[in-house]
Amino acid sequence: MTLLDRLGDRLAGLRGRLKPDAEMSKLTWFQVGGPADLLFQPADEDDLALFLERLPDEIPVLVVGVGSNLLVRDGGIEGVVIRLSAKGFGNVEQRSDTMLFAGAALPDKRLAAAALEAGIGGFHFYHGIPGALGGALRMNAGANVVETMERVVEVHALDRRGRRHVLTNAEMGYSYRHSEAARDLIFTGAVFEGYPADRDEIRAKMDEVQTHRETVQPIREKTGGSTFKNPAGSSAWKEIDKAGCRGLTIGGAQMSEMHCNFMINTGAATGFDLESLGETVRERVRESSSLLLEWEIKRLGRFAPGRVVEPAESR
Numbered sequence: 562m563t564l565l566d567r568l569g570d571r572l573a574g575l576r577g578r579l580k581p582d583a584e585m586s587k588l589t590w591f592q593v594g595g596p597a598d599l600l601f602q603p604a605d606e607d608d609l610a611l612f613l614e615r616l617p618d619e620i621p622v623l624v625v626g627v628g629s630n631l632l633v634r635d636g637g638i639e640g641v642v643i644r645l646s647a648k649g650f651g652n653v654e655q656r657s658d659t660m661l662f663a664g665a666a667l668p669d670k671r672l673a674a675a676a677l678e679a680g681i682g683g684f685h686f687y688h689g690i691p692g693a694l695g696g697a698l699r700m701n702a703g704a705n706v707v708e709t710m711e712r713v714v715e716v717h718a719l720d721r722r723g724r725r726h727v728l729t730n731a732e733m734g735y736s737y738r739h740s741e742a743a744r745d746l747i748f749t750g751a752v753f754e755g756y757p758a759d760r761d762e763i764r765a766k767m768d769e770v771q772t773h774r775e776t777v778q779p780i781r782e783k784t785g786g787s788t789f790k791n792p793a794g795s796s797a798w799k800e801i802d803k804a805g806c807r808g809l810t811i812g813g814a815q816m817s818e819m820h821c822n823f824m825i826n827t828g829a830a831t832g833f834d835l836e837s838l839g840e841t842v843r844e845r846v847r848e849s850s851s852l853l854l855e856w857e858i859k860r861l862g863r864f865a866p867g868r869v870v871e872p873a874e875s876r
Contacts, residue, residue: 564598564620564641571615576604577649583642585633585862588625590691592783593832594633594862597623597642605649606719606749613723613747616641622721623861624747626693627668630785635832636863643747645695650749655679659757660714664750665695669702672753673767682758683712685766689774691786695748700857701735705770710735712753718746738790738857779817783826788816788839789854797854798822804849806842814838824858836860836870843873 563581565572572579583600586592603609616622621640625631645651650666653675661681663672669687672694676684686707690697697709698716713735716728726746734741742748774780789797798821801807807821813830816838817823824835843854853874864870 568599568616571617572612575601575608575612577608577612577646578602585628585638585642588644589628589631589633589785590783591628591632591785591826591830591832591835593635593826593830593835595635595637595832595865597638597640599641600644601641602644602646603649604646608649609643609645609747609749610719610723610725612643613719613721618721622745622747624695626666626696627691629692630696630787630858632785632835632858632860633832634836634860634862635865635868638862645693645749650695652750656752660752660754662750662752663694665693665698665748667694668692669694669697676755677760677763677767680758680760680763681755682763683707683755684753685763685770688767689770691780694751698733698748698751699740699742700738701740703738705766705773708735708737712755714752714754716742716748716751718742718748720747721745777820779819779823779825782817782823783828783830784817784823785858787822787857788824789822789843790857792852792854795850795852796822800846800850800852800854801842804842804845806845809838809842811838811841816842831868832862833865833868833870840870840873840876844876847873 565581580600582596585594624643645666647666650664653663669690673684673687686704689704690702701709713730718726791797801821806816808818809816812834813827814834815827847853
């Protein structure tokens with residue numbers, strides 16, 4: 562019996578899409594991982610609130626975006642995976658001369674484009690981040706020395722019971738690639754603020770971002786973006802390179818030759834291969850520099866039987 566069967570009439574009246582045993586490998590850029598017990602794509606915020614209100618507390622909930630920095634393990638994901646739809650959560654609208662509201666499913670690049678059209682500066686960095694705004698809000702995504710925290714005014718969210726919340730920038734508790742917002746909150750959208758700017762200047766900055774990405778990052782590979790956070794006073798790629806891990810391969814997983822803080826699926830990698838490679842790199846960097854790199858990619862789900870990856874700090 563699937564989780565959907567067990568929930569039965571509890572989910573009657575929902576307008577979104579429910580899919581049991583959903584293949585997570587089709588929803589992530591790495592294209593690996595086992596199935597989710599149940600995938601729910603709500604029609605809109607009201608539909609999501611109703612779902613959360615009716616879902617039993619003991620069933621785990623996980624929210625995913627476009628899957629750009631997500632590594633799903635081979636045993637799949639227990640409980641419900643929620644993926645916000647572009648139709649219900651991908652809107653963007655101008656609120657003032659310098660403010661935009663955007664749904665959490667809106668790709669980062671589309672927020673940058675909307676800001677360009679409105680003549681609002683400060684959003685060019687999103688042009689180079691391959692994710693959606695929900696993830697950017699959660700992890701304080703940044704690039705080109707600008708971070709999400711610098712643009713956020715307020716964040717709209719639902720909690721595990723379907724109740725609505727609005728958090729200020731201060732209440733998000735932002736720091737480098739991190740926020741202190743409660744883990745059970747599901748972000749549905751946010752108000753952002755920039756500053757008046759010339760469209761040609763904005764476009765030039767966006768072009769610089771794109772040129773940089775194409776020059777130094779393996780953007781056409783099956784990758785998850787930056788694998789590790791930059792340690793204080795250094796760069797992750799420098800430490801990885803110094804440890805001799807550029808091009809390092811385990812199974813079908815490889816640290817990119819172009820940018821060695823990017824991990825890629827060369828074609829036949831498993832979640833086990835990718836996570837094993839990442840932990841091997843962490844171990845070698847610790848031996849080389851006495852630094853323990855922190856994952857930036859989110860690893861989620863169950864290990865397959867006999868395929869558990871021990872973290873470097875446990876070795």
